């Protein structure tokens with residue numbers, strides 16, 4: 650049974666026809682009409698219509714969007730970069746499409762895809778942290794995606810780990826997003842550069858180009874530069890502390906790390922694991938979860954949105 654998944658990203662809208670085994674058999678993508686909520690809805694309708702025309706057997710379409718989505722998978726309470734405020738997106742799409750529609754948060758869709766078909770497929774309980782520009786999260790508890798009572802749960806990036814810490818874009822202070830994200834890695838790399846010592850190559854690159862970019866840091870990481878590795882170690886230490894707190898609440902068998910920064914693999918996971926063990930309550934007696942990198946790098950949103958829509962359409 651096939652379903653359509655649509656992932657509305659900041660720069661592109663990706664869509665695909667996905668089998669019940671998580672395979673994408675047809676794909677489309679267009680640039681996201683920036684800042685124009687109506688044009689985004691039009692683009693999603695066009696994409697679903699065209700995919701459905703080529704695959705008339707699809708049973709549902711799931712749309713993944715950033716922001717807060719209600720527990721009924723219908724209404725977008727809020728999106729950061731699109732002017733959706735309490736937007737009845739499911740109803741808007743349903744009135745123009747002859748197909749079962751659901752809406753989900755993009756990080757939740759990506760996490761669900763990892764749980765069903767990727768790095769979390771052998772677990773019943775999985776916590777995913779997506780380390781991109783910010784920090785996204787998804788929780789699967791006892792084989793179910795944990796959306797929370799209002800639908801806005803699993804926003805792991807805004808878990809506070811430093812009282813009165815750095816201000817966050819969400820309005821609070823000390824969120825893990827300010828210590829464990831790609832943007833935080835650049836700030837920490839700058840601190841390592843300022844300290845001299847192992848930060849020499851970082852400092853030199855910063856002097857040459859004016860400021861450090863994500864590309865600079867990842868190039869240095871690939872060459873094993875000790876300063877870049879140290880910056881990633883500090884980032885991983887924050888994430889490991891956060892994972893220890895999450896374990897006390899959720900007790901997952903596996904933590905999955907996705908997003909661009911997670912491409913550094915074991916260089917990130919080793920300090921995460923070390924800090925996790927150090928901060929774990931009742932350490933020594935708590936079974937150790939696995940720490941792994943996400944497997945469905947670019948397609949997770951599409952695959953997860955399609956699978957959640959298929960389950961919604963066929964389960965009830």
Ligand SMILES: [Zn+2]
Nearest residue numbers: 807817819824
């Ligand atoms: Zn925050």
